[in-house]
Amino acid sequence: MSGIDRASAELDLLGLHESLASPVIESMNFLNEVSQRFPDAVSLAAGRPYEGLFDTEAVHRYLRRYTDHLMERFDGDVVQVRRTMLQYGRTKGIIHDLIARNLAVDENVVVDPESIVVTVGCQEALFLTLRALRRSEHDVLLTVLPCYVGVAGAAELVDMPLLPVKGSSEGIDLEDLAAVVARAKESGLRPRACYVVADFANPSGISLSRETRERLLRLAQEHDFLVLEDNPYGIFSSPDTEQPPTLLALDRDRRVVYLGSFAKTGLPGARVGYVVADQRVSTGDGATEPLADQLAKIKSMLTVNTSPIAQAVIGGKLLEHDCSLRAANTEENKVYQRNLRHVLDGLAERFPPGRCPGVSWNAPSGGFFVVLDVPFPVDDELLEHSARRHRVLWTPMHHFYGDGVPRHQIRLSFSYLTPDEITVGLDRLADFIFEQYEAIS
Amino acid sequence: MSGIDRASAELDLLGLHESLASPVIESMNFLNEVSQRFPDAVSLAAGRPYEGLFDTEAVHRYLRRYTDHLMERFDGDVVQVRRTMLQYGRTKGIIHDLIARNLAVDENVVVDPESIVVTVGCQEALFLTLRALRRSEHDVLLTVLPCYVGVAGAAELVDMPLLPVKGSSEGIDLEDLAAVVARAKESGLRPRACYVVADFANPSGISLSRETRERLLRLAQEHDFLVLEDNPYGIFSSPDTEQPPTLLALDRDRRVVYLGSFAKTGLPGARVGYVVADQRVSTGDGATEPLADQLAKIKSMLTVNTSPIAQAVIGGKLLEHDCSLRAANTEENKVYQRNLRHVLDGLAERFPPGRCPGVSWNAPSGGFFVVLDVPFPVDDELLEHSARRHRVLWTPMHHFYGDGVPRHQIRLSFSYLTPDEITVGLDRLADFIFEQYEAIS
Known part of the structure; x- marks a missing residue:
């Protein structure tokens, strides 16, 4: 044994x-x-993203751009700049303000930078979220199948079972979702969240219609689960067709935890992603904290913080394009x-x-x-x-x-x-x- | 509910x-x-490490040094260099060869580079190891108290209880360790590993004597547990006194999993660490794999891989000092x-x-x-x-x-x-x- x-x-x-x-x-x-x-x-x-436009010199350029940005922010205080770039740093990250601007510019959605945790790729964002939500063996994750392999993997790392929901040519079978949730609750399970890629999903390529997105959000509110929106491909849309707004943009009930990736839009070698989690968590005697702060506590015991050098690479690229990844790509x-x-x-x-x-x-x-x-x-x-x-x-x-x-x-x-x-x-x-x-x- | x-x-x-x-x-x-x-x-x-010698230009120098190293390795094939630095990469990392050379130069110990996983700081190395070792509620971790906070934190993330072992002026009370292990086994628990900082421990500052190290390894072999050796401070020794060899160097029974950090010796902002895990894991029908490969599977679902850009910063610093961190520091x-x-x-x-x-x-x-x-x-x-x-x-x-x-x-x-x-x-x-x-x- x-x-x-x-x-x-x-x-x-x-x-x-x-x-x-x-x-x-x-x-x-x-x-x-x-x-x-x-x-x-x-x-x-x-x-993997296309390599034909890769350039190692760009890494240096991005780093310098972000360093200049810090020099401005700290009024030329070199000690502060060095500390921010090279020392142990803020658990929630240092480019949260630029990420919030990116979401405003590219996705037309306003988020509080304090609700953002910068992570070691989107995969860590997913892990942090599932680790927080999985308290007991009753907590389960809803996922549309077929589904990105990393979701099942992250769920296994926290011993969280998946409840499969049927896919469809519309991306998700919402009747099945409601039925799965109802059955789960009857058998004593707590469906905590539903993982979904609303735009050009991996592997199906399908995007959810605006109506499907709105119905999904209503279901989440009605049946009391979160929606984990993973959006690595959204900006790679046709100039001839308009993608519907993200679930995050349509959300009126703080049901959406948004998982962001820079692997395809920034640079895979930076391994930087993020999570937007503005849900209020009651911490006793009437006080609340954003879910992001809870995720940061987990991160402090998992990877401490995301490399500020890697963040600076992405930060510099964002700055170079006025925080628009559509423009950058x-x-x-x-x-x-x-x-x-x-x-x-x-x-x-x-x-x-x-x-x-x-x-x-x-x-x-x-x-x-x-x-x-x-x-x-x-x-x-x-x-x-x-x-x-x-x-x-x-x-x-x-x-x-x-x-x-x-x-x-x-x-x-x-x-x-x-x-x-x-x-x-x-x-x-x-x-x-x-x-x-x-x-x- | x-x-x-x-x-x-x-x-x-x-x-x-x-x-x-x-x-x-x-x-x-x-x-x-x-x-x-x-x-x-x-x-x-x-x-935190001393900032007075920090230099943002050094990051550029290290990156160029490592890029040159790759150019040599790939015979000037720029596409391969770009791919290695900027694309999704090898889960176990890209500077494992340099880390193995560092261990040979600074610690006089030979490890197979394939037994190394490069991680997002030492904290991720610890998490990967504990996640692998914690299978059921019977699996527990031995730790000398007082102990670095991150160990308890990582153990909580995998629901793994700590069994405290008494510290002493020698660093660890080995009689207590043996007694704790015996009691744990009697009550149906499996002590999987003992976490220890053998050199200038955090928080105690104490180093284990060579004899204590050897006795600890014998106990590990006798009672069938691993030793997780965390060594962030070992090279910061006095020129007048010689530190005993690491537990890794003294280990004859592959009992030691070695947790390495570059936060103090490299650059905290790179967030690069590593684990050496050469234990053989039987995977059925007589086949075995190094434990490192199992840890890499977990990593593939946690952070996918450690930023190759961040690795290149550390790699460049290692190359600049012939892989000696003692020389670099x-x-x-x-x-x-x-x-x-x-x-x-x-x-x-x-x-x-x-x-x-x-x-x-x-x-x-x-x-x-x-x-x-x-x-x-x-x-x-x-x-x-x-x-x-x-x-x-x-x-x-x-x-x-x-x-x-x-x-x-x-x-x-x-x-x-x-x-x-x-x-x-x-x-x-x-x-x-x-x-x-x-x-x-």
Whole structure:
């Protein structure tokens, strides 16, 4: 029971935390490793931002820009500037004011900078929120499936079960959500929050309509749960279509905890994200504190604070573009929009009506992902076959359900590639699909 | 029970995770906030590294040095360099090779770079380790009290109880440790690990003798627990006395998980630390993996990876000094040694034998801390009084016991101050102590 076998090993996986033996926590590693094992394959799997515009000199420029900003703020007091940039710092972060301005400029929403905690990527923001909300074994998290792998992973780290809610072509089946919540409460569970990506979701690519957003918020208020809005892709929208306001902007009842990422809009290597949590927490005898302050207490015991140097990189980029990430990503968004059209056109060319029954795809107007329906179940072995034989990678949809059950779907990412690479990737993907189709016909 | 009171607040602290209502997690915030409320007080409380040698330009220099290093490693392939510095990266980090060289140079210990996970400060390293080791409510952590607040905090985040072990003038009472372990096992608990700072501990300043280190390792092997060695202060030793080898260097049974920090030796603003975990974990059918790989899986769901930009800052500093942090901190160590002498001499001057019975202090040969015994119990109110009336801050020892029970001890830190500030601080401290002494006499 001690988990020790001196002959061969010092520890036994069965003696370690259960998350380590779960398929969910393996998923992210598996997907990373497949791409490393097949470096020559074209990857329609990686959800990474485009690297073609990366520039190491920009890091220096951003740092100097933020340093100048601090010099102004501290009236030229170099000691204060050095302290802010290089010393242990404020747990809630130092670029909260710039993040609040960014949300005002890009999302037209006013938030109190004191309700923001700057985090080590959006993943830490998610962890902090779930850690705060999970008090006992009765606390559960609602998530639309399919869902970003990191949500299930973070929930496992705090021993918080997921209650799956059905997805739909609208993004979320709200009738199912209401039914799941009702059943959960009947069986003594407390659904604390519902995780949702309202804009160009990973993996589905779907955006919620304004009406769906408003209905979701009403349900949250009615059934007393929070909405965790994760929004890494919202600004990567088409210039021809308007995205609805964020859930945060539509929220009138402080139901939304907003999870922000700079990995796609700022620089992934900075590992900076944030959470907006302005919910009032009663701390006894009539006093309240913003939920952000509770999250900061957890952060002080988890990572202490987010590197101010990393924050300065993002801060400098924000300052360089008057706090508009839409402005900062004009070129990047052209790349993503061009690639999206290239994928959709390329699929239409290779799979004209009748050519391969059972093959279809959705057509988001932005984001990083398209979902392809195929007429055969897709597991990890099929991915390995595709990588080895056809030299093309993509993501089996089952990874976003966390149950390992093969689905007839794959996720295609196009953010990381050039149009030529997409062309080659789609040629190989089509070969793979035709091969599989013939095998089952 | 839902924790919602719509009239005044959306959430109730009693509905959130228990760690948020614990005195332990409040401690770190309280201590930070007191110093903010009394900015004019001299702080003998802050365990921060000395700022006098900080230089924002050094950040640029370190980044360029590490960029050059990557250019060499990738044979001038700029795309690879950019990807490594700016893209999502390896979960276990990118400066593991340099950290392994640092351990060889400074600690004379050879570790496999693959057993290293680069983390967001030492605090994340601690969290990852505790999260892995805490499987069920039977798993507990041994800690010598008094103990760094962050250990109790991290343990609370994974719902892992602490079993206190008595401290002693030798640092740890090993008889008590053996007895605590035996009692724990009898009552069905699994002591998974013992947390210890072997060199210039926070808060006690004490270093374990070589013999104590060897006995501790034998106990760990005999009773089947790991030793979590946290070593943030080890290199800040006197040139006149030799520190014993680290527990990691003495370990022959892979009992030690080594927690490394660059906050004091590198740059606090980088927020980079690491863990060395080469224990073999059996993953079924005879296969084993290093514990580091399990910790990386947890990290992938917590912070994904440590900012490669922040790692590059530390990497550049390591490269600039041939991977020796002792060499990199020659000037800093002179400051700390000078300050330590100044504190010890200053205490001897102000409290000559007989002047104030019950006042005494220990005399570490390095590190950041000295412990002062006083003839009255010390609580947070007394600290506030000292701050307001005497304009001097220090740390009530009870914070390092986590139980809020006042002790007759305070911790003095001297790492952050100039000798002049220490002189003023000790004058004020003496006034405060004489005042309190007279009140009880």
